Amino acid sequence: MRRIGLALVVLLAPLAASAQTLVAADLRENQSLDGAWHWSVDPYRDGVAGFHGGPPSESTARYQDRIQADEAAKRPTALFEFDMQRSAITHLPGSWIGHAPEMRYYQGLVWYQRTFDYTPTGPGKRVYLRFGSADYAASVFLNGKPVGKHVGAFTPFAFDVTDRLRPGSNQITVGVDSARTDSDVPPPVTDWETYGGITRSVRLVTVPETFVDDAFVRLDKDGRIAVSAQLLGPQAANATIRLAIPALGSALEGRTDGEGKWSASLPAPRGLKRWSPENPTLYDVQITAGADHFADRVGFRTIEVQGDRILLNGKSIFLRGISMHEEELGKDPVRAMSPAAARALFAEIKQGLHGNFVRLAHYPHDEGTTRLADEMGLLVWSEVPVYWRVAWGNPETLATARRMIAENIRRDRNRAAIVLWSVANETPVSDARNAFLRTLIGDVRALDDSRLVTAALLSARKGKEMRIDDPLVNDLDVMAINTYNGWYSDDPLAELPSFTWASPVTKPLIFSEFGADALYGYHDGAAAPHKFSEEYQAEYYRRTLEMAAKVPFVRGLSPWILKDFRSPRRQHPVYQQGWNRKGLISETGQRKLAFGVLAEEYRRRAERTGER
Numbered sequence: 001m002r003r004i005g006l007a008l009v010v011l012l013a014p015l016a017a018s019a020q021t022l023v024a025a026d027l028r029e030n031q032s033l034d035g036a037w038h039w040s041v042d043p044y045r046d047g048v049a050g051f052h053g054g055p056p057s058e059s060t061a062r063y064q065d066r067i068q069a070d071e072a073a074k075r076p077t078a079l080f081e082f083d084m085q086r087s088a089i090t091h092l093p094g095s096w097i098g099h100a101p102e103m104r105y106y107q108g109l110v111w112y113q114r115t116f117d118y119t120p121t122g123p124g125k126r127v128y129l130r131f132g133s134a135d136y137a138a139s140v141f142l143n144g145k146p147v148g149k150h151v152g153a154f155t156p157f158a159f160d161v162t163d164r165l166r167p168g169s170n171q172i173t174v175g176v177d178s179a180r181t182d183s184d185v186p187p188p189v190t191d192w193e194t195y196g197g198i199t200r201s202v203r204l205v206t207v208p209e210t211f212v213d214d215a216f217v218r219l220d221k222d223g224r225i226a227v228s229a230q231l232l233g234p235q236a237a238n239a240t241i242r243l244a245i246p247a248l249g250s251a252l253e254g255r256t257d258g259e260g261k262w263s264a265s266l267p268a269p270r271g272l273k274r275w276s277p278e279n280p281t282l283y284d285v286q287i288t289a290g291a292d293h294f295a296d297r298v299g300f301r302t303i304e305v306q307g308d309r310i311l312l313n314g315k316s317i318f319l320r321g322i323s324m325h326e327e328e329l330g331k332d333p334v335r336a337m338s339p340a341a342a343r344a345l346f347a348e349i350k351q352g353l354h355g356n357f358v359r360l361a362h363y364p365h366d367e368g369t370t371r372l373a374d375e376m377g378l379l380v381w382s383e384v385p386v387y388w389r390v391a392w393g394n395p396e397t398l399a400t401a402r403r404m405i406a407e408n409i410r411r412d413r414n415r416a417a418i419v420l421w422s423v424a425n426e427t428p429v430s431d432a433r434n435a436f437l438r439t440l441i442g443d444v445r446a447l448d449d450s451r452l453v454t455a456a457l458l459s460a461r462k463g464k465e466m467r468i469d470d471p472l473v474n475d476l477d478v479m480a481i482n483t484y485n486g487w488y489s490d491d492p493l494a495e496l497p498s499f500t501w502a503s504p505v506t507k508p509l510i511f512s513e514f515g516a517d518a519l520y521g522y523h524d525g526a527a528a529p530h531k532f533s534e535e536y537q538a539e540y541y542r543r544t545l546e547m548a549a550k551v552p553f554v555r556g557l558s559p560w561i562l563k564d565f566r567s568p569r570r571q572h573p574v575y576q577q578g579w580n581r582k583g584l585i586s587e588t589g590q591r592k593l594a595f596g597v598l599a600e601e602y603r604r605r606a607e608r609t610g611e612r
């Protein structure tokens with residue numbers, strides 16, 4: 001059990017509601033709670049437990065439903081050692097590392113509070129309080145009462161608060177704790193910044209009492225449009241339910257089973273325009289059940305593997321990609337990835353690099369980002385932060401990873417752009433790790449049989465022979481390898497093209513990472529340029545691309561990385577200053593020389609395959 005967990009879970013146990021994902025909640029009727037919130041730092045977690053354990057005292061429990069100043073005026077002897085209503089104000093979503101200079105390296109508990117007005121929508125409705133995500137563990141209180149808790153930084157969660165809301169002013173308090181232990185996912189050491197706090201939108205979402213909680217609509221392997229829906233609520237069982245795609249003239253009607261589930265399919269109409277990066281056609285999809293009208297925008301395409309090729313809509317495709325963290329452009333990012341911020345980065349990939357693919361590393365990104373990929377026509381690799389030193393033998397860790405992967409897939413499986421679910425990144429082979437990852441792979445396949453499963457693996461090396469000798473390749477559809485010869489090794493760059501790759505199976509391979517740091521503006525005109533210069537990075541790209549072009553089963557590339565990103569591990573005072581400099585653009589968006597090298601490679605590839 002995590003540190004803040006214990007006291008809080010005990011406190012919440014009788015009242016905690018289980019969290020719902022609420023698929024396509026961003027398109028439902030909602031009241032945004034983004035904007036101004038008070039915040040208060042609580043490094044010793046006094047708001048969670050008293051100093052001898054047990055519940056916190058009145059003087060420290062931040063979530064009490066009262067105005068401290070009024071209370072203090074009424075009771076001269078009342079003691080409060082906090083005052084949320086007079087604490088500093090910030091704008092959410094966005095990590096606390098930008099709230100104040102002293103918060104820059106803070107990892108721990110922070111409390112947030114705001115009030116909002118609520119007008120009851122009448123009977124027959126339910127209201128959910130939904131967070132896009134909170135990093136890492138969040139405990140939510142409404143009008144002084146606990147409503148639930150969520151662990152994991154990158155997936156949404158929603159609590160039914162219908163009975164907790166009151167007409168007029170309501171008070172919401174959230175304790176967010178960013179500290180992670182070795183049994184968390186990801187564990188404490190990563191190569192990116194922990195953006196503690198509420199980094200995605202908070203909304204009140206109103207639905208009818210019985211509503212479509214989950215709906216998965218896709219083109220299945222047999223070329224049929226398939227739907228699987230789940231109703232929730234008192235009328236969920238044996239209910240009439242309809243699917244309509246008006247622009248295609250398609251409609252289906254059926255009945256849910258005793259558990260509120262409905263699955264059906266219909267032949268894809270002739271007029272269906274398949275989704276692709278060149279023609280990212282999306283259709284309005286509606287599901288009606290009782291009083292509920294569920295809406296989503298869905299693209300239809302197939303993705304499959306044949307031998308060592310990847311087929312999109314039955315046609316072989318090469319993934320011209322790049323990796324990306326969830327970090328907006330600018331000198332002081334706070335992981336506030338608005339649609340505009342995501343669009344600016346995607347434009348660099350689509351128009352700048354002539355790319356058709358993005359690896360959204362190393363965790364689920366904002367749902368607005370994956371929606372944008374659907375709209376702009378960028379194929380997506382989506383992953384969970386099962387990264388480096390995971391506690392493979394710990395059943396709680398496995399449970400966390402399984403929940404994360406399920407939350408991610410449920411949230412996003414209507415996004416045609418997503419073609420690959422990845423279960424892990426750079427995890428050394430062991431029996432415990434293999435078993436852990438096989439469980440995740442099984443979960444992915446059970447939740448979504450319309451996409452490909454991959455994982456970024458390590459490779460073995462003997463001289464210039466590179467081998468993929470990870471038993472997990474047998475379980476994956478697509479192999480992926482991160483390779484850094486010439487950066488983390490001192491191989492001369494001129495030798496990289498003569499490296500060879502051998503695979504134990506006939507499957508497509510993606511080089512899911514390769515890269516070299518370069519400080520924008522640092523030039524080295526020497527014949528053998530130094531590491532960290534733009535020239536070294538450009539030459540590294542030329543030579544690595546040459547090598548990749550010689551491997552016949554390479555079907556995609558997502559080099560590391562589009563933009564320089566914050567990483568506390570990277571402290572070279574001249575070149576890094578807390579940033580991983582492997583970006584093709586700097587943190588403020590200036591293109592380095594290597595950007596042009598990759599853009600030219602992708603332009604030529606796209607021209608050759610007639611994809612532009």
Ligand code: GCB
Nearest residue numbers: 191425426482513560580582
């Ligand atoms: C990797 C990791 C990535 C790092 C990168 C690097 O292999 O997957 O998270 O940031 O290397 O820059 O070393």
